[in-house]
Amino acid sequence: MSDLATLETSILDQIAATGDEAALESVRVAALGKKGSISALLATLGKMSPDERKTQGAAINQAKDKVTEALAARRDVLKSAALDARLASETVDVTLPLRDAPTDAGRIHPLSQVWDELTTIFADMGFSVAEGPDIETDDYNFTKLNFPEGHPAREMHDTFFFHPKEDGSRMLLRTHTSPVQVRTMLTQKPPIRVICPGRTYRIDSDATHTPQFHQVEGLVIDKHSHLGHLKWILHEFCKAFFEVDHLNMRFRPSFFPFTEPSLEVDLQCRRDKNEIRFGEGEDWMEILGCGMVHPNVLRACGIDPDEYQGFAWGMGIDRIAMLKYGIADLRQLFDSDVRWLNHYGFKPLEVPTLAGGLSS
Amino acid sequence: MKFTLSWLKDHLDTDEPLEKLADKLTMIGLEVENIEDKAKALKPFTIAKVISAEQHPNADRLRVCMVDTGDGGAPVQVVCGAPNARAGLVSVFSPPGTYIPGKDITLGVGTIRGVESRGMLCSAAELHISNDHDGIMELPADAPIGAGYAEWAALGDPVIEINLTPNRQDCTGVHGIARDLAAADMGKFKDPSIKPIKGEFPCPVKVTVEDAALCPGFALRLVRGVKNGPSPEWLQKRLTAIGLRPINALVDITNFMTYDRARPLHVFDARKVKGNLVVRRARDGEALLALDGRAYNLDPSICVIADEHGVESLAGIMGGEASGCDENTTDVLIESALWNEINIAQTGRKLGINSDARYRFERGVDPAFMVPGLELATKLVMELCGGTPSENVVVGKAFGDDRVIDFPVTEVKRLSGIEVPQVEMKRILSHLGFMVAGPGPVVKVAVPSWRSDVHGKADIVEEVVRIYGVDKVPMTPFERGEDARKSVLTPLQLRTRRARRALASRGMVEAVTWSFITKPAAQLFGGGQRELEVANPIAADLSDMRPSLLPGLVAAAQANADRGFGDVVLFEVGQIFKGDRPQDQFMAASGVRRGLASSEGSGRHWSSSAQADVFDAKADALAVLAAVGAPMQALQIVAGGPGWLHPGRSGTIQIGPQNVLGHFGEMHPRALEALGADGPLMVFEVTLDRIPEAKKKATRAKPLIELSAFQPVSRDFAFIVDRAVKAGDIVRAAQGVDKKLITGVNVFDVYEGKGIDDGKKSIGIAVTIQPREKTLTDQEIEAVAAKIVAEVTKKTGGTLRA
Secondary structure: OOHHHHHHHHHHHHHHHOOOHHHHHHHHHHHHOOOOHHHHHHHHHHHOOHHHHHHHHHHHHHHHHHHHHHHHHHHHHHHHHHHHHHHHHOOOOOOOOOOOOHHHHOEEOHHHHHHHHHHHHHHHOOOEEOOOOOEEEHHHHOHHHOOOOOOHHHHOOOOOEEOOOOOOOOEEEOOOOHHHHHHHHHHOOOOEEEEEEEEEEOOOOEOOEOOEEEEEEEEEEEOOOOHHHHHHHHHHHHHHHHOOOOOOEEEEEEEEOOEEEEEEEEEEEEEOOOOEEEOOOOEEEEEEEEEEEOHHHHHHOOOOOOOOEEEEEEEEHHHHHHHHHOOOOHHHHHOOOHHHHHHHOEOOOOOOOOOOOOOO | OEEEHHHHHHHEEOOOOHHHHHHHHHHOOOEEEEEEOHHHHOOOOEEEEEEEEEEOOOOOOOEEEEEEOOOOOOOEEEEEOOOOOOOOOEEEEEOOOOEEOOOOEEOOOEEEOOEEEOOEEOOOOOOOOOOOOOOOOOEOOOOOOOOEHHHHOOOOOOEEEEEOOOOOHHHHOHHHHHHHHHHOOOOEEOOOOOOOOOOOOOOOOOEEEOOOOOOOEEEEEEEEOOOOOOOOHHHHHHHHHOOOOOOOHHHHHHHHHHHHHOOOOEEEEHHHOOOOEEEEEOOOOOEEEEOOOOEEEOOOOOEEEEEOOEEEEEOOOEEEOOOOOOOOOOOEEEEEEEOOHHHHHHHHHHHOOOOHHHHHHOOOOOHHHHHHHHHHHHHHHHHHHOOEEOOOEEEEOOOOOOOEEEEEOOHHHHHHOOOOOHHHHHHHHHHOOOEEEOOOOEEEEEOOOOOOOOOOHHHHHHHHHHHHOHHHOOOOOOOOOOOOOOOOOOHHHHHHHHHHHHHHHOOOEEOOOOOEEOHHHHHHOOOOOHHHEEOOOOOOOOOEEOOOOHHHHHHHHHHHHHOOOOOOEEEEEEEEEOOOOHHHEEEEEEEEEEOOEEOOEEOOOOOOOOOOOHHHHHHHHHHHHHHOOOOHHHOEEEEOOOOOEEEEEEEEEEOOOOOEEEEEEEEOHHHHHHHOOOOOEEEEEEEHHHOOOOOOOOOOOOOOOOOOOOOOEEEEEEEEEEOOOOHHHHHHHHHOOOOOOEEEEEEEEEEOOOOOOOOEEEEEEEEEEOOOOOOOOHHHHHHHHHHHHHHHHHHHOOEEOO
C-alpha cells in the first residue's frame, strides 16, 4: 500500500471514529486544513515533474475528494444524532392537565340566555325590542293601563312604592312590563310590533315568587290584528321556544284590566318528578296572559280604538326558563351560587340562533 | 269562590256530569281551581258494627274487635286503639287496600302485637272530614250496616272551587255562576221572580245616610217575634261544605245569601239597637268590637252604621259584637245596602279584614238586587224563624245606571277573528241577561245591572267569544310584513348582549343579583338618596335601589367563599339607579375577581397560580369596552378612582374628564369591611350608556386596506424615570412623535432595583416604525429615534438608560 493509500485509510478511520462535530472538525483540519496532511501532500506537487505531477496529482485529489465526502457524510450523521439527543432531552409530560379554556369556563346566566332566545324568535316574526325604566309612575303602571284608582285589580299587584314627593305623587317599581306598552304607544305610530323584556317587582317571596322577577311583554297595534293572530303567534312562539314539534295549547277567558277580551294560556304537559314535558300528558300548565288591548288603554295612549286594534301578552321569563331548563327553585336564579351557575348556565359561544337551533 | 254541585243545581236544571260542568266553567272564564269529591275519595269506607271488643292479649291500650261489615260474610277481626271501641258501637270501617287520607297511608293486613288485623275502624280526622281524632266515629245505632259512609252522611256533594277574576262580582254567588253555565248550554237557568213581602207595620227604626257617595243605597226591615236557633240541616250542610261555620239561623241566612246570590246582608238584634240608624264616617277615637272578636280603632276614612250607643257595624265589612244576633234574639233588623267600592277596599286593607262581605262589596254588588235581596232574606227569616215583617225603609238608589251600548255586530269578527252568526250572538247575550234590540248592523245592547264590568263594545265581544268558545277562534298566520331584516335591538341592547358574551368568554360567570341593596352599601357607592329608598321594602336589607352592581357582586363573591369557593370570578350586566327618572337608570357591566381567580384561570395550577390583580380587572373592563365598540384609541386611563377603590391600585377609564366610562381596581379595605367581605377583591364597573355611539356608516363595506411593501422596523429604548412617572405617559409621548410612521409602542420591561437609583425605575419600550413610501435609511431611522428620546425626556423628565 502506498503512503497515500495509508494516509487516506487512516483519515477515513479517524472520521468514522469521531463522536461529535467538534472532533470531526479537528480531523478535517488535520487532513484538509492549511497544514493538514493532505494539503501538505498537495503542496509537494509543485516540485514534481509534469508526468509525476499528473499521476500523483490525480491520486491526491481523489483521496481529498474521498475524505471530503466522508467528512460530509459523517457530519450529517453526527448532526442528526445530536438533534435526536437534543430532542430526547427536551421531552415534556404532555399528560399534565390544563386549565379549562376561558370560553369553556365562563357562563351566561340562564335568564340572559332565555332573553336572547326570546329575542331571536320574535325578531324573526318581525318584532323589535322596546324597554322602559324599572322605576315608574303610577300613571304608566296602573292608570293608563285601565286600573281604576282603588280597584281591587291593583291589589293583585303587591306594589313596591317610593316615598311620596312634595306634590303627593309617588314613584313605584313597575309590577309588570306593561308600562313599556304605554311608553311605546305614546311615542310610536302604528303599526307597532314590539316585545318588551324587563325586570319587574312585587312584594312576594316564596319558592315560586321572588320580589324581583322578569317578564316579556308583546304588543301589536295595527288595523287588522285579532285574537286569531295572537293565538297563532303564541303557538309558534311556544313551539320554537320549547323546541317541540307540536304542542297543545288551551286558551281560556280571563281578566286583565288592560285587555278585553282577556285570555289565559295553558300548555298541555306531563309532570315528572323534575321534568315537564310539553305536548303530552294530562295536565295543563298556565304559562301566560294575553288579550286584545283594551279600548281605554288605546285611548289613554292617544290611539283611536275604532281605527286601530291589537293585542298584547305577557309572560314570566324566569318561569319559562325554569320550565324549559328544569330549574326547580326560582330563588336560586338570584343566589349567585357558582355551583348552580356552572350547572345551569350556558357557555359564551352557545349563542342561540335560528339556523343553529336555539339551544343546541 | 266555593259551592257544591247540588247547590249549583238549585239554580241550574242540568244533567251534565260534573267533569263536563267543570271543564265548561274553566272554558268560559270561571277557572275551576279544585274539585273536592269526598264521595269518590271515601268510597271504600263503609258503615260497620262492632260485635265484640276484647282486651288485646299483649297490649293494655289495644282492643281486638270483631266487626260486622254488613257484607254477609263472617265478622272481621280488627285491632283498634281507640278508647271508645266497644261492643255494639256503629262506626266506619275500611278494609285492607284503602287509602286513608288523614294519614296518607294505604292500609294493609297487619299483625299488631301478634294479633292479625284485617282493616281499620276510623276517626273523623282519618277521613279528613274534621279535626276530631278523639276515638273512632260514633254513628247512630240505626245507621245502615254495610252502606257507604260518605253517601249516608251526605258527603257525596262535590265541592267546586273557582278562581274568580276580580271583574266578575256577579259570580260571587252561585246564582250568577248558574246563569253563565246556562248561557253556555249546560242546562236551564232557574230564575223565579222574587215576590215582595208585604210589611205589616211601619219600620220603627229610621235611617239617615250622611254621605250618599259612601252609601248609594240602604234598605232596612224589622222582623218581630222571631225564634232564633240552629239553622236547619240543609243550610248547615251547605255552609259546612264550603268551609263556613254555622252559627244560628239568622246569621246563617246572611251567609247563605252572600254565597247564593252575591248579596251580603247584615242582621242586627233590634233590641240591642238604640234609636235610629245613621250611616256616617267614623269619628276619631271611636272603636268597635267586631264579630270576629277583635277591637278596631276607627277614623273618619271609615264608613260605619251607628245608633245612639255609637258605632254598631263597619259598613259593608263586618258587624259589631254588641248588636249581633244570638239565640235570644226575638226582633231582627235586616240590612241590605250598597257601599262605595273604593272605600270598602281601603277600609278592609286598613283594618286588615278579609270578610266575605268586603270581597263582594269592593267588587260592586248588583244595585238592582238590594231590595229583592232584602225580600228574599225576609222570606228565609220568616220560613226558618217565623216572625212578622215591617215595611221596608229604603234610602237612596235601589237600581243601577242604565247602560246601553251601540254594538256593531262586526266587532266580534274584527277583534276575535271568529264569525259568530248574529242569532247566536243574540242568544248568548240574552241568556247572560243582556237585552239586544234592533236588526243590525248596529244593535243596541242593554247591560244588566249585575254586570258592572261591562262598559263598551270590547266587553260585549268578550261575552260573546267566551261563551261561544275561545277554542273556536281560528289560528291565523301573522305576516311578518315587508320590512327588511335588520337588527331589532337598540344600540344599548346590543351592547348589553355583547358585554355578557365578552365577559363570559374571559372565563367569568354571570350572576343576577337583586336590584335593591342595603342603605349603607348604597351610600358607599354614592347612592342611598331618599328618592331611591323603597318605602315598603320586603326586608330591611333590600331597602335601596342599587347605584352600582358591585355591592351585590361583592356579597355574592363572599357568599361563595363562605361555601368554600374562594377563587371565584363573577360578573353582572344590569341596571343601576342614580335617580328616579327614566334617564337616571343606566346599564352597567361589572365584575369581581377573588383569590386565585386571575385572567389565566381560577385556583392553584402547575402552570401559574397568580392572585388576581388590578391588571386582571383592567383587562376585564377594557375587554367589555372593546366588545361593545367603544373608541379604544380615545380612551384615557387615569390613575385613581372613587373612594371604594384602593387609592394606589385603581384607575378610571374616561374620554376626557367629562365622560367617565368606568373604573377598575382593588377594592378599598375599608369598603370591604363595610360590606362585610374579605379581600383582596379586584373589581371593575363600566357604564354602557356612556360610551359614545359610533357614527352610522352608509355602507357595510370596510375601507380599503393599505398593505405596505416595506418592512416595519423595531427599535428598543429604555428610559430611567421617576417612580411616579406613568408608563402610559411615556407611551403617549413616543406615539406622538410621528403618528404616521409610528404604528406601535409596547412596554416590554419595567424594572426597579439593583443598578437603578432609589426612587427611579426603568421602562423599556419597543417602538414599531412603519415606512410608508420607501425603505428608511439608517439616518432617517436615527432621526425618528432621536425625536422619541427628546420627546419622552421632555414629557417625563426621563433619561435614556446607558
